[in-house]
Amino acid sequence: MKVKTREDLDKLRQEGLKSLYPDKLKITVGMATCGIATGAKRVFDALADEVEKGKFDVVVSQTGCIGYCQREPLVDILAPGRERIYYKEVTPEKAVQLLDVSVAGEAKEDWALFRMGGEENLIEERTIRYVESQHGTRDNKIPQYKEFPFFEKQVKIALRNCGFIDPERIEEYIAKGGYYVLLKVLTEMGPEEVIEVVKRSGLRGRGGGGFPTGIKWASCRNAHGEPKYIICNADEGDPGAYMDRSVLEGDPHSVIEGMIIGAYAIGSHEGFIYVRNEYPMAIKKLRIALAQAEQYGLLGEDILGTGFHFTIKINRGGGAFVCGESTALMASLEGKVGEPRAKYIHTVERGLWDRPSNLNNVETWANVPPIMARGADWFSSIGTENSKGTKVFSLVGNINNTGLVEVPMGVSLREIIYDIGGGIPDGKRFKAVQTGGPSGGCIPQELIDLPVDFDRLTEAGSMMGSGGMIVMDESACMVDVAKYFVDFLQEESCGKCVPCREGIKRMHEILEDITTGKGKEGDVELLEEIGFILKEGALCALGSTAANPVLSTINYFRQEFDAHIRDKRCPAGVCSELITYSIDPEKCTGCGRCVKACPAEAIVGEKKQPHSLAVEKCIKCGSCFEVCKFDAVIRQ
């Protein structure tokens, strides 16, 4: 069937509503990559097996990532007229028990994470209630979704459907208001009008640079030359970042609908999604979504019967970080080596195959349908003066609640790390947060109240980047952290221009010296000088921002560099060449745990007598330090 009218869409919506909210018990497993990694597939199969046996009359469904990756696999149960209950860390055995309990109308309070009385339909600005009133609300200890600290401060726009719909069912996307926006745009709005809304919304590119999306679209529309291309950058490669993957796995149609709207506004008929091949599930979901959109006439020829045509092809990246840079991405799309070129003539004028090309990243595209549905004023009412809307972050590292969060621009790092992230595990002290990936920087404890938006992060010497947020506690050595990012970059630099190829290599060389006790006076100044060469001289943004992790750590943690260089000491006890282990005879009880743990047989001692550690045999692995229950192992 080809959808041509609102009534056609309504039919699909009815089907979607039936599968979203069936008239019997529905059990849904979070099956994004994060869920699968912790065993969601086994949980799903166990449930499907049980249902196959005919014992239960229930629907088993899958969804994307709701964001709380710390407690996966997550399973939620929705019974007609009752609250939806989310369960954490579900195993196949637990899942089957949950079926039993739920069919009987009960809940497993101990395993539950939170409950939900209804869900938001962001596009249509309404709430879908699972329970009509307090009736049907269980009197129990399970916290409410909106009172659950991880979700309380989140505002979901790009992630609006992630964790709520089956990404393989276009009908469910439509039931949440999807593709109605496209119908409205194609039938009621002119291309310039669309661009005007995007401009007024204040949307800025979510891929890192933060360029105003509406201005980019207008430049591409006004550029001379045909054909024009639309590109979705899904080559997410920052260490610790997986925002785009989650959107593609959980709600691929939001990106596709955004791209079609963009194509209409710009006057393009050909689009590409450049997605890294390391995201096999995202690619699979995208393929299914594209096929469904084509089948219903939402993509391809004569979209929604309006005569507008637009196609999307998937192009898989071969695993080069630099291909996330727009010109390198376009070179790669052309079949050439993925190397950036100078952008003195912008890609909106001469991009892919030298034609006007409009590239936005996954999250930017996913923001487009809500903006068109709810209007520029609604979007620009969220966020700060120059950074509108929300931003998705992947919160990783030394943090209690690892996960994917979407917050309004302008919330503070403290709110993200402590209120949403739940703070630092094991009672340790927060030290720094790395934002913006290898192009970003480390923001220290002193700036924890910094409001997070494009401009403030840049002022602090970091950047928004695509949204990776790596939290570090006191056990992190900042020189070592800087070295990690520089090591990543020297592998991932394309090697074309001298500052990036030679400069990053030399930064790594110096940092390697510093962390192994060979640092000397003047090293920090030399690092800063290379930073200047990179910032001013490099050909592309990968190179010109490559020094940020080093410069920001020097700026905020200079004393740690000095301790390594002057005192040959690593204050955090990370750089193995600079630390020694010994045993405090006063504290040692002679329990022997360290003797068993030591792989180098460096620790000897009689039972119940203080042990001793032979420094010449010690390989500084830290195993003894980890296992000692009496703090008797000293690390200096």
Add this chain to the structure above:
Amino acid sequence: MITLTIDGREIGAEEGWTVLKAAQNVGIEIPTLCYHEALSSSGACRLCSVEVTTKRGRNRIVASCLYPVEEGLDVQTNSEKIRRLRRGLMELLLARCPNSQKIRDMARHMGITEPRFRLEGEECILCGLCVRVCQEISEANAISAVNRGIKKEIAAPFYDLAETCVGCGGCAYVCPTGAIRIDGNRIRLGDKIFKELSPEEVKKVEEKLEAKERVPEKG
């Protein structure tokens, strides 16, 4: 005709020219390593960086071999910032290729004799001129850059003899450091042999290279 200012001098340039071409046209020298007038520009070496201020007041450093001239542009080819950048670039290149006479001369000219980094023994600076001449002039596509980042190097496919090499010697001719050379009957870059030439080919290539020696270099 476009009017712009380079180092305080008002000059004319044709639409579509680069800043480097406009400067060279009036005899203003800008150092280059990866540029050749017969080939497309790449912007790899960054030595030709200049400071530009647009009519709207935007100031930044750009590669002059790629930046198109525009009306009212103010160009500084030798500001303190530019000298600092070039010295840094030459120090990095000298540490990579301490034995290259060309690199040593250019570095010394900018006051660099001892780089502060560990010395490597490379000859090739990866300017890519050889690859471009092979693609754009010889149309042989016999050699290319392989790998990326610190592992990047110039090689023929599979590190074998280059099947499509026509033996023109263009790569050796444009190589600014002499890293690619004709060694007996072989075109080689370090250990990598691109082509084994016939005696006639050797003679032709040698004549061309000798002719190059006799012509004083520009810029």
